[in-house]
Structures are given as structure tokens and as C-alpha cells.
Amino acid sequence: VDADADEVVEDLVDPLHPADVAHLIEQLDDKDRKEFLRVWPGGIEGEVISELDDNLREEVIDSLDEEELAEAVRDLDSDDVVDLIEDLDDEQTEAVLEALDDSDRALVEQALTYPEESAGRHMQVELVRGPEHWTVGDAIDFLRSDVELPEQFYHIILVDPRMKPVGYVTLGRILSSDRKTPLKELEEDSFRTFNVEQDVEEVAQAINHYHMITAPVVDDDDRLIGVITIDDAMAFLEEEAEEDILRLAGVGEGSLSDRVIETTKNRFPWLAVNLATAILASLVIAMFEETLSGLVALAILMPIVASMGGNAGTQSLTVAVRALATRDLTDANVWRVVRREVLVGLVNGIIFAVVMGAVGYFWFGNLTLAYVIGAAMVINLAVAGLAGTGVPIILEKLGIDPALASGAFVTTVTDVVGFFAFLGLAALWLL
Amino acid sequence: VDADADEVVEDLVDPLHPADVAHLIEQLDDKDRKEFLRVWPGGIEGEVISELDDNLREEVIDSLDEEELAEAVRDLDSDDVVDLIEDLDDEQTEAVLEALDDSDRALVEQALTYPEESAGRHMQVELVRGPEHWTVGDAIDFLRSDVELPEQFYHIILVDPRMKPVGYVTLGRILSSDRKTPLKELEEDSFRTFNVEQDVEEVAQAINHYHMITAPVVDDDDRLIGVITIDDAMAFLEEEAEEDILRLAGVGEGSLSDRVIETTKNRFPWLAVNLATAILASLVIAMFEETLSGLVALAILMPIVASMGGNAGTQSLTVAVRALATRDLTDANVWRVVRREVLVGLVNGIIFAVVMGAVGYFWFGNLTLAYVIGAAMVINLAVAGLAGTGVPIILEKLGIDPALASGAFVTTVTDVVGFFAFLGLAALWLL
Incomplete structure (x- = not known):
């Protein structure tokens, strides 16, 4: 320019x-x-x-x-x-x-x-409503009159005399029906209303779930005060998914046009938390100083157990965090999901225990070392499945955003358990 | 039940x-x-x-x-x-x-x-179109006639005699205008068409970007053959964001209702890749066997450097992967973004070098060890910024989904560089 x-x-x-x-x-x-x-x-x-x-x-x-x-x-x-x-x-x-x-x-x-992130904050008040006794002709005459209309609208919302919305009709239905047809006869099945204080993410998810175009918003007296339209809901859900992705990676808020200083500040807290958990893991390693100096192969192999646990834990936690966000993980299936993740961890743990045991044996020619790394692998991957689902579920119950906080907790668990199991078993069996 | x-x-x-x-x-x-x-x-x-x-x-x-x-x-x-x-x-x-x-x-x-993931696969052919010379009255008479209409529609698409779409009119505009008004006068600004072979994700993003409700789809001769509606686009973008989140975590396809065996299979490949990269990192550690057996503090501190690099790399790569997916990261700003990420890595690297140097010094009372871990931290976090942006950008250029493959590459780089820098500097300066 x-x-x-x-x-x-x-x-x-x-x-x-x-x-x-x-x-x-x-x-x-x-x-x-x-x-x-x-x-x-x-x-x-x-x-x-x-x-x-x-x-x-x-x-x-x-x-x-x-x-x-x-x-x-x-x-x-x-x-x-x-x-x-x-x-x-x-x-x-x-x-x-x-x-x-x-x-x-x-x-x-x-x-x-209205509260931040509520339907009231995100609704538009420009909407088209009509009394429930209207016919198609009444609606067309009203729309053709001098009344000020919203830029975009796709439904006429029918209200009772107390302004309570009772149904809605698509413009397509109105246009394709005879002037004398009562709007009541053309109502859509998908009609439902949302309270002004309801979380806007829930409203957006309902719009997606029920394929709605217009979501009527009502106040505590059930009176129609606004609508949330599908294009806004779509933009909102996109932003939320984006935020979840970034939070899971410890990036927090922030956009591509942020400057270096802002970005550094945004990234810093998560790295600081990670440093604390990494030091905690190192403290666990330090407990086995003697074991480690006895056999250098332990130092060489130990990051593998921690790394596999960290990855398996991240897999489970990502599935759990998203399932919580989309309301697919509920009280009805929580135990089934936790059990499944632990079992998946166990099965993969056993497979990788065999692989890694073989690698360890051929590398260092020490059969006990192979047993140690195999056993540590099974333990850590099963724990990863448990922590990966348990942590986000507990955080959600406590009202803490699981996307934001789960990662740090789960990696701490898998690092600590990984090092402790591997070095602890080595101390018991090898020395 | x-x-x-x-x-x-x-x-x-x-x-x-x-x-x-x-x-x-x-x-x-x-x-x-x-x-x-x-x-x-x-x-x-x-x-x-x-x-x-x-x-x-x-x-x-x-x-x-x-x-x-x-x-x-x-x-x-x-x-x-x-x-x-x-x-x-x-x-x-x-x-x-x-x-x-x-x-x-x-x-x-x-x-x-039509190709998978193309507009043609996802469009609905049920739509309402009319010749460009129609008036409001013509449209209403047509809609009230016996013609079969789509379940839901929000626009009439105007076509020329060769069936090429030339504009569209919202039903709201039609309903609020006089019967004699030509539809041409009521056309929307947002009108644009999409080719039947175009990637449906691009179409969905355009629908979100331009707040469109209906996206007309044309064949290679520019004839109108279908529409993609906003509710389908919304569901599609939600699925894509979901997939990206799961891929970034190495989960791949899969849903909460999968069984243990399917889930184990889905998770396995990523864990196998991670095992290979973890073994590679262990080989780097093994190069410094002598250094390690000389000072057990190195074994205790070394996971910290790798872990910080892994986290910083994940932050950069997540931002890069999402920015590529949303077309925010383009050839125009790629160098600015890479430079920013490296600088952010450097600045955070220096801060955590000071913190970790101090921790290392007070823990082990060895000043050179503090310098070693500090220098390794700066190097690894800067490399994390470079790899975290570079890897997804290169994968995208090669036509490989960066969400799926970046994680493994970037952690390999930060593990290898982290261990190599820390143990290599230790070998040079300490022994």
C-alpha cells in the first residue's frame, strides 16, 4: 500500500x-x-x-x-x-x-x-412477528406495508396476545400458500424457544442439532424479545471450536495478527505450568538417583515410557473434552467411556510393551530391563486412559473449562506415573 | 430399554x-x-x-x-x-x-x-429457480401452483435462458414487495456461485465468511444444478473442526460409540509413530552415554528441556494448522508468521532459561550445569517455533494434511534437538 x-x-x-x-x-x-x-x-x-x-x-x-x-x-x-x-x-x-x-x-x-455469552448478548432484536390468528394474506399485507423490516429474515414468528411465541412459519410456506390459509396450519415442527440468559453456545448447538434457521429468544415471562439466526450461530460455533483447539494446545486467546509481545504473553502461562510439571517429574526421577547411576540404559529408555503415556493421555483427553463440549459425553455413558479408554490403554499398552520389551532386550541384552519397560508401559497407558477421561470430567463438574486445564494435569500424571513405574520397577527388580 | x-x-x-x-x-x-x-x-x-x-x-x-x-x-x-x-x-x-x-x-x-468432498456430493438438487425477467407476482403465482417445492428454501435463484444463475432474491424481499416489482431489482449483493467439483469445505467456509444462506452450485458449463444450504454447511464445518481437533491429538477418525477394538485400532498408528520418534530420541541420548554416567543430574534434568520444546512446538503448530485450515495463513504473511513464532520461542526461551538455570543451580550447585540447561532451553524453544510453523506449511504444500502429520514431526524435532543440545553442551562444557 x-x-x-x-x-x-x-x-x-x-x-x-x-x-x-x-x-x-x-x-x-x-x-x-x-x-x-x-x-x-x-x-x-x-x-x-x-x-x-x-x-x-x-x-x-x-x-x-x-x-x-x-x-x-x-x-x-x-x-x-x-x-x-x-x-x-x-x-x-x-x-x-x-x-x-x-x-x-x-x-x-x-x-x-445480560450475562456475557448469554443468548441475550448475541440475539438481534430485529425480527418479524405476527398474531397467531393471521392468515397468509394478513402476513403479506403486513410485510408490504411501510413497516421497517430486518435486513434478513426467514420466518414469521407467531405470538399470542401476551407476546409469547407459539410457533413459526417459513417464508417459503407463506409464499406457496393461498392468501386465506391460516398461518397456524403452516407451522414448522422444529419450533422451540430459548431463554435470554441461556448460554449462547447451547443455543448455537441446538440450531445445528435441529437444523433451525431462526431461534426465538424469550425473557423470563416467556415474551419474545429477539432471535438468534443461523449465520451468527455458525460463526459462533466456528469460533468456539477454534478456541477449544487453541486451548487444548495451551495457546489460549490470540490471533495470527497479534504481535510478538502479545503472543509471548499468551503462550507464557501454559509453558510456565509445563515447567512446573516437568520439574515435578524430574523430582520423581531424582528419587531414583542411585538406580540411575547404576545403569545408564535407564536414563536412555525412560523418556520413551513418559512420552507414550503423554500421547495416549492426550488422545483420551481430547476425545473426552470434545465429547463434553458437544454434549455427547453425559452421565448416562460416562462409565462406559471411562472403561473403554482404560481398556484401550491396556490393550495398546500390552502391544507396545511387547514391542518395546523386544527393542530393549536386543538393544541392551538385559531381559529384566525388558520386563521393566514392558510393565511400566502397560501401567502408564492404562493410567493415561483413566486420567485422560477422568480429569476433564472432574474439571467440568467443578465448573473449570476442561479444554484449558486438562492437558497440564494429564501430562503431569503420565510423566510422574511413567517415571515412577519405570524407575521404581527397575530399583525393585534390577538392582 | x-x-x-x-x-x-x-x-x-x-x-x-x-x-x-x-x-x-x-x-x-x-x-x-x-x-x-x-x-x-x-x-x-x-x-x-x-x-x-x-x-x-x-x-x-x-x-x-x-x-x-x-x-x-x-x-x-x-x-x-x-x-x-x-x-x-x-x-x-x-x-x-x-x-x-x-x-x-x-x-x-x-x-x-463427483469427487468425494466436492460440492456435487453435498449439494441438494431440490431448489427453486426462475427466469430473470420474473416479477414478484410471477414468483408468487409459480410457488402457489402445483409445483413440487423443497422442504426448506430461502431464496429464488434467477437464471438466464441457458440456466446460468445470475442472481438471487430472498423470500423476505419478495414478500415485502409489490407484485409488479421485477425480481432483478431485489437481488442480494452476496450472490456468488460455486463449481460442482470445488472442495465442499471451501464452499462451507465461504457461506460462513459471506453470511450466505444458500450457495448455488453450477456445472462446468455454468448451469445451475444444485444448492448447498447453510444448515448443511454448518454441520459440515463442525465436523471438520472436530476432525482437525482429533487429528491434532493423533486420534484420527472415530466416535464415542466405537467399541474398544475399533478405538484401539484407531489410536494405534499414532502411538506407533510416537514410539518410533521416542526411540529416535533415545538413540540421541545413547550417543552421550558417557556424559550421562559422569553426572546423574543430566538424566534428571534432560526431560525438562525436551518437554518444554514439545509444548512450545505444539503451540506453534496448532496455530499454524488452524490458520492454514481457515486460510488466514497465506503466502502473503507466511514469513511474518514464521518470524513471529521463532521470536516468541526465543523470548520465552530466554525467560525460561533464566528460571531453569536458577533452579538447576540451586538444586545441584553447579553453575556450568545452569548455563547448559539455559542455553539448551533457548535453542530448543526457538527451534520449536521454527519447526512448529515450518512443518505444517511444508506438509500443506506437499498436499499432506498438516493436522494429521505435523505433531509427530514437530515432537521428533524438539525431542532430538532438546536432548542433543542439552547433552551435547554438557559434553562440551562440563566434562
Whole structure:
């Protein structure tokens, strides 16, 4: 992006979808991005900001003057404004709220009173509803009248006189039916409502599970106050899966456009936890200092037992963490899954015990050493299956995110058990 | 599930959504599931089968007689039948195809000619299209006529006389406009088409990226032949993210309802690869047998260096694998990302070198040992950043799934480099 290229930029960016412009901005390095924002005529659009990575939003919003910001947020749906505000500091939040007109501001402030990650925070209030006694003709006349409609909508939600949603009808059904048909007769089976305080991830999963396009959100009095649409649910589930993947690897929050210092900070805590657990494992090794100095082959082979346990544990824990996240692992099948993982660990443990015993025997010509590494392998892989499922299940019960915390616990268990079993059996049998 | 409980089962299952029935079946153990299928009056519905885990479909289909199977598949959309057939053996495929009527069978057989994972395999052919000159009134009259409509549809796709799609209109726009309005005037900005052979994951990502509800699919002559809808795209992306998570952990395919033997088989290859790399690392350790027997502290501390490198490498590779999957990591920013990861490794390496050097010094009272472990830590964490990004990028270029293969390579590198740097420096400086 060159400094004297204002018009080129405009010509390039104008035909692009806001999501593509955001993607382009994310790919630029710091210097180019600043330049790009500076030369962009008329300031960035709201839709581009709402498509941007969280960590770039603050920077971009800071680059706008008050009028440009007002312009940008005014076009957004209420849920996009709420999503935007969640990541801003107080001063910027104030600026965005002031840029909205009164009724929009009231809606956004209302949404901010609901808990984070609740349906209320993520719903859009723009929706189409009608009384349950409407016919197709009533609906069409209403839609053709001067009423302000949402940008996108796919259902008419039927409400009773107390505003309680009682069903919904797809626009396809309305369009293909006679004007006199009562909407009641065209209702969809998949209809269900969600409370405003419900976890939005649960709502998104229900949308996926039941193939819903629109999920009506109700308040504690069962009155219709918003909808969560499938495109938002899809984006949300994608983000959640992404977060789970990164958390499992100990990466935490963070995106590709973060700088070195931010990234270092994000990675640091997990590495620190790992250092602590690695030192703990070393303390276990140190308990067997004498055994180790008696036979150097032990030092050479011992990482293998720990490494196999760590890998088997990671396999089990990943399956358990995802099954918990998708509600496939429930109280009904928890014991079956734990038992299966322990059995899988045992079976694989026995196979690799034979393999590794043979390797150890041919390498060092010591049959007892082969028994030691074989036995340690079986023990550690069975324990890996138990810890790999048990730890995430217990963490979930305690209300701790299993994706975030399981890895450290499980590797500690497999390292400690691996070294202890291997060196302990060596101390007993070999020396 | 009790044997004499036919009617209870019917009463329980009847009001449930097919997705819930499938979920229920998945949660049962082998014995209960067989019993459940046996007592289910009238045989399982097609929609339930298509919601089931892949590994249970075969079992369930085997439990149906010919007539029940025919009944089950006849209600399904063409894309669901294709999805179902992909997992069946030849005999079952034959049975399903025979159960369809002629026109449906032709559609399914056509879809099966497209490559696996292509848009053509996952599209539904049921769609609503109209000539580009239609008005709102024309569209409504067409939809109200006797024509057979898809279960769910949200757009009318406009085609030119050669059947090339030229735009689409949401049903909301049609319903809220006057009968005389030409559809051309109501077209959506987000319109774009996808080739039938394009990777369905790309199509699903585009649907998410551009907030599309319907993605029109065209053949090589640009003629409209199907659509991929957002609910299918959402389910598909969820499955892909799931697969990536499981692959990263070396779990491969497999689901919670797999049995012990299947699960053991699925986990085995990754553990075998890990055993090979662990033995390789042990060979590196064995090169320094003399150094090790000279100072037992080395055996105690050496797993720490390898473990920290393994973790840092996993962090970098997870970020890289996901960024490749979501197309955030491109040729435009690859060097910036690699450089960032190496720098992050260096900075964290220096911090943990100081910490671990201090721990090593106070533990063993040997200053040179502290320098050795510190230097090895810096080297291994920087290498972890390089390998963690480099390996997945190279695998992707070679056409190998980086989620599946990166882990083994990266841990090999960090194990080998970790042990080599630590023991090598010890051999040079300490003895």
C-alpha cells in the first residue's frame, strides 16, 4: 500500500465484501495497516469493523474520528454493535454509544445487561412477528406495508396476545400458500424457544442439532424479545471450536495478527505450568538417583515410557473434552467411556510393551530391563486412559473449562506415573 | 430399554426430533441398542438414520428388512441419501439405491460421480429457480401452483435462458414487495456461485465468511444444478473442526460409540509413530552415554528441556494448522508468521532459561550445569517455533494434511534437538 495511492485503494476495496476487506486488513503488517487506514477515503465501514479480529478492532476504532465512528456504527444491527462494544475500553464504548440514536442505544444498553455469552448478548432484536390468528394474506399485507423490516429474515414468528411465541412459519410456506390459509396450519415442527440468559453456545448447538434457521429468544415471562439466526450461530460455533483447539494446545486467546509481545504473553502461562510439571517429574526421577547411576540404559529408555503415556493421555483427553463440549459425553455413558479408554490403554499398552520389551532386550541384552519397560508401559497407558477421561470430567463438574486445564494435569500424571513405574520397577527388580 | 416395552418406547420416541432419537441411540450400549432397534415398531425413520454417527449407520441399516429400508430412504433429500450411501458397503448401497424411485436414483447416482468432498456430493438438487425477467407476482403465482417445492428454501435463484444463475432474491424481499416489482431489482449483493467439483469445505467456509444462506452450485458449463444450504454447511464445518481437533491429538477418525477394538485400532498408528520418534530420541541420548554416567543430574534434568520444546512446538503448530485450515495463513504473511513464532520461542526461551538455570543451580550447585540447561532451553524453544510453523506449511504444500502429520514431526524435532543440545553442551562444557 503506497502513500500516494488513495484512489487505487478505493478502486480496489470498493467492490469487495466487508468480510474480504477485513481479511485483507488482517493480513497487512503494522506499518501497511496504518497506512491503509490513513489513506482510506471516508473512513472504514461498520460492517468491516464487525468482521475484524477482536485485537484489531480497538486499533481501527482509534483511527476513526467521532463522525466517522458514528457513521460506521449506525448501519449495524443491534447484535453487531453489542459484539463490537464487548471488546472496547470504556472511552471507546462511550463514543460508540453516543454515536447511536436513542432507540438503538437503549437496545444495546439493554443487551449489555445480560450475562456475557448469554443468548441475550448475541440475539438481534430485529425480527418479524405476527398474531397467531393471521392468515397468509394478513402476513403479506403486513410485510408490504411501510413497516421497517430486518435486513434478513426467514420466518414469521407467531405470538399470542401476551407476546409469547407459539410457533413459526417459513417464508417459503407463506409464499406457496393461498392468501386465506391460516398461518397456524403452516407451522414448522422444529419450533422451540430459548431463554435470554441461556448460554449462547447451547443455543448455537441446538440450531445445528435441529437444523433451525431462526431461534426465538424469550425473557423470563416467556415474551419474545429477539432471535438468534443461523449465520451468527455458525460463526459462533466456528469460533468456539477454534478456541477449544487453541486451548487444548495451551495457546489460549490470540490471533495470527497479534504481535510478538502479545503472543509471548499468551503462550507464557501454559509453558510456565509445563515447567512446573516437568520439574515435578524430574523430582520423581531424582528419587531414583542411585538406580540411575547404576545403569545408564535407564536414563536412555525412560523418556520413551513418559512420552507414550503423554500421547495416549492426550488422545483420551481430547476425545473426552470434545465429547463434553458437544454434549455427547453425559452421565448416562460416562462409565462406559471411562472403561473403554482404560481398556484401550491396556490393550495398546500390552502391544507396545511387547514391542518395546523386544527393542530393549536386543538393544541392551538385559531381559529384566525388558520386563521393566514392558510393565511400566502397560501401567502408564492404562493410567493415561483413566486420567485422560477422568480429569476433564472432574474439571467440568467443578465448573473449570476442561479444554484449558486438562492437558497440564494429564501430562503431569503420565510423566510422574511413567517415571515412577519405570524407575521404581527397575530399583525393585534390577538392582 | 426393557424387552416388553414396545409401547413405552413408541410413546417415548414419537414426540422426539429425529436428531434427538439418533442421539439417544448413540448413547445406548451395544445390548440396549440392539434391543431398542428390535422393539421399535415399524422400523427406524430415514431422518434418524441420516442423523446417526457414521459407525452406527451400517449396524442400523443391517437391522432393517428391505421394505423398511425402502420406506426409510424414500423421504430423504437427495443429499442425505448420498451422505448415507458413502458409508455403506456395496451390498447395502445396492439395497438403498433399489429402494429409491427411478428419478431419485438417477440423481443420487449422478451425485456419486463427483469427487468425494466436492460440492456435487453435498449439494441438494431440490431448489427453486426462475427466469430473470420474473416479477414478484410471477414468483408468487409459480410457488402457489402445483409445483413440487423443497422442504426448506430461502431464496429464488434467477437464471438466464441457458440456466446460468445470475442472481438471487430472498423470500423476505419478495414478500415485502409489490407484485409488479421485477425480481432483478431485489437481488442480494452476496450472490456468488460455486463449481460442482470445488472442495465442499471451501464452499462451507465461504457461506460462513459471506453470511450466505444458500450457495448455488453450477456445472462446468455454468448451469445451475444444485444448492448447498447453510444448515448443511454448518454441520459440515463442525465436523471438520472436530476432525482437525482429533487429528491434532493423533486420534484420527472415530466416535464415542466405537467399541474398544475399533478405538484401539484407531489410536494405534499414532502411538506407533510416537514410539518410533521416542526411540529416535533415545538413540540421541545413547550417543552421550558417557556424559550421562559422569553426572546423574543430566538424566534428571534432560526431560525438562525436551518437554518444554514439545509444548512450545505444539503451540506453534496448532496455530499454524488452524490458520492454514481457515486460510488466514497465506503466502502473503507466511514469513511474518514464521518470524513471529521463532521470536516468541526465543523470548520465552530466554525467560525460561533464566528460571531453569536458577533452579538447576540451586538444586545441584553447579553453575556450568545452569548455563547448559539455559542455553539448551533457548535453542530448543526457538527451534520449536521454527519447526512448529515450518512443518505444517511444508506438509500443506506437499498436499499432506498438516493436522494429521505435523505433531509427530514437530515432537521428533524438539525431542532430538532438546536432548542433543542439552547433552551435547554438557559434553562440551562440563566434562
